[in-house]
Amino acid sequence: MPALKSNGKCKRSSRSENNEDTYYARNVVARREYQLQYNRVRRATRRKLSKADLAALRENKLQEVEGTRPIFDNTICCRDGAIDPHRSTGMKSREDKELQYLQRCKVALSDEYAYRSDPNAWVSKYMKELSGRIDSELRDIRLYFKEAPDARDSAYWMEAVHGSRRMIALHHQERELIEQGSDIPLLAFQSRMSIPYGNRVNRREFRRLYGF
Numbered sequence: 001m002p003a004l005k006s007n008g009k010c011k012r013s014s015r016s017e018n019n020e021d022t023y024y025a026r027n028v029v030a031r032r033e034y035q036l037q038y039n040r041v042r043r044a045t046r047r048k049l050s051k052a053d054l055a056a057l058r059e060n061k062l063q064e065v066e067g068t069r070p071i072f073d074n075t076i077c078c079r080d081g082a083i084d085p086h087r088s089t090g091m092k093s094r095e096d097k098e099l100q101y102l103q104r105c106k107v108a109l110s111d112e113y114a115y116r117s118d119p120n121a122w123v124s125k126y127m128k129e130l131s132g133r134i135d136s137e138l139r140d141i142r143l144y145f146k147e148a149p150d151a152r153d154s155a156y157w158m159e160a161v162h163g164s165r166r167m168i169a170l171h172h173q174e175r176e177l178i179e180q181g182s183d184i185p186l187l188a189f190q191s192r193m194s195i196p197y198g199n200r201v202n203r204r205e206f207r208r209l210y211g212f
Contacts (some may be wrong), residue, residue, distance in 0.1 A: 064212060072184050074193055076172045076209075078200040081192055084166070091163045095170055099196045105129060106182075119157065123178060130175040137168050138210065145212075161212065169201045169208060 109122035141164040151157040173195050177184040188194040195201065206212075 029098060050157060069121060072177060072180050072188060074171045074177060074188055075205050076176065076202055077188075077193055077195055078202050079193065080200075082200055083198045084200040086159075086162055087166065087198055088159060088163070089142070091159075091166055094163065095166065096195050098167065098170060102130075110182075123182070126178065127175055129170045133161075134168055134171045134175075137164055140164065141168075141212070165201055165210075165212070169206060170195045172209070 001077055085131055106122075106126060109126050110119075113122040113125075141161065144160065144164075150155060173188070177188055185194070189197050193199060
């Protein structure tokens with residue numbers, strides 16, 4: 001009787017294959033969810049960021065994944081958590097002073113309306129104040145566009161325009177956030193998703209709204 005030839009391969013039992021299939025079926029969802037969370041947190045952006053900006057961005061993304069981050073709409077501010085590299089010391093100083101003024105304005109208005117029939121009526125007056133300051137800044141920068149058309153390539157011109165852009169965005173953000181609740185501007189600042197904190201302006205949204 002001729003000997004049976006072996007090809008050197010062992011055939012798996014059907015029970016072993018079924019166990020292996022079951023193992024992978026049980027874990028594929030968990031592994032996929034882990035990869036999605038990893039991508040959300042660790043691969044949050046393709047931009048080159050500083051270590052501090054990258055750490056802040058990953059913290060924000062982790063809070064989003066865990067569901068512990070406050071939810072609010074802030075369309076004028078970039079969501080990547082990065083600090084604006086073009087924000088000069090002068091811009092920061094001006095924004096800090098403006099933020100202090102707005103805080104005093106809110107306190108004064110809320111005290112004024114505290115004992116009226118609608119204690120939240122101060123918000124409408126505050127919104128008008130914000131709109132007025134946006135209009136004033138727009139008038140100034142548009143006048144600057146007309147008076148200095150030949151200086152558009154200079155560093156001074158670009159800094160002046162960006163400073164106005166940030167100031168308008170600051171007021172726009174305050175107006176958008178205050179509509180969602182009087183405590184939302186502070187939450188945005190604490191979440192490092194705020195123009196006064198130093199975050200970048202959403203240029204596309206800003207250009208759509210204000211034209212430059």
